[in-house]
Amino acid sequence: xxxxxxxxxxxxxxxxxxxxxxxxxxxxxxxxxxxxxxxxxxxxxxxxxxxxxxxxxxxxxxxxxxxxxxxxxxxxxxxxxxxxxxxxxxxxxxxxxxxxxxxxxxxxxxxxxxxxxxxxxxxxxxxxxxxxxxxxxxxxxxxxxxxxxxxxxxxxxxxxxxxxxxxxxxxxxxxxxxxxxxxxxxxxxxxxxxxxxxxxxxxxxxxxxxxxxxxxxxxxxxxxxxxxxxxxxxxxxxxxxxxxxxxxxxxxxxxxxxxxxxxxxxxxxxxxxxxxxxxx
Numbered sequence: 567x568x569x570x571x572x573x574x575x576x577x578x579x580x581x582x583x584x585x586x587x588x589x590x591x592x593x594x595x596x597x598x599x600x601x602x603x604x605x606x607x608x609x610x611x612x613x614x615x616x617x618x619x620x621x622x623x624x625x626x627x628x629x630x631x632x633x634x635x636x637x638x639x640x641x642x643x644x645x646x647x648x649x650x651x652x653x654x655x656x657x658x659x660x661x662x663x664x665x666x667x668x669x670x671x672x673x674x675x676x677x678x679x680x681x682x683x684x685x686x687x688x689x690x691x692x693x694x695x696x697x698x699x700x701x702x703x704x705x706x707x708x709x710x711x712x713x714x715x716x717x718x719x720x721x722x723x724x725x726x727x728x729x730x731x732x733x734x735x736x737x738x739x740x741x742x743x744x745x746x747x748x749x750x751x752x753x754x755x756x757x758x759x760x761x762x763x764x765x766x767x768x769x770x771x772x773x774x775x776x777x778x779x780x781x782x783x784x785x786x787x788x789x790x791x792x793x794x795x796x797x798x799x800x801x802x803x804x805x806x807x808x809x810x811x812x813x814x815x816x817x818x819x820x821x822x823x824x825x826x827x828x829x830x831x832x833x834x835x836x837x838x839x840x841x842x843x844x845x846x
Contacts, residue, residue, distance in 0.1 A: 662741025663688040669748030676754050680721040684734035692738035699730040726752050756785040756827035762839035767815050777808040777825035785827035817843050
């Protein structure tokens, strides 16, 4: 029977834990003489009392410790209170989370679906949380879907503002939490946001035709007059902004112009803009 001191320890343990731990004593016939049923119950009560509820919840039974390998703990040779958490060895001890599939860089087009997979090995099952640029992703945010017990994050319709670093963190209370991060690179087909417009210009003046673009990778811009690619000369230049600048406009500069934006994902053409050159 447990001593009065040990019985006091039992009385300090919440009833729900005592009832749970009582179930462990039913397995005492499996201990094959190594541990007494009374000690087994006290062992788990001691874990709970010392704040080691996590270990107590999945430890089947305490194994013989190296220091006591020539003795049976139930004989009283080893004091229960001398056991330390770091000295405990259990048949079913928990495992700290391990992310077996680290996050990788994901490329996605605007309006496409992007997915991050964070495969975690852990016991007991961990809680998995996600962040973007260190800001938590909330479960109620309808732009995201979190499935497979938190291991799959889906961005349902990618926006250009979704660029950033995404991290998953797994924590089960055993050991250190595990974390893995990957970047989302939002790709965009070329788009002409400010196309050229019709212009009337007096011969000898300067004309500038606008062409503002967006895309990722950044599009290169060229110009077409009619069906011929516009070549840069001392008078004609394509600016870094994509605009076409014509110095000292001549009558032969009249015609229809289109700007062309191109990157690795595609090509965009503006509608034709007419340049009319008037005499002085």
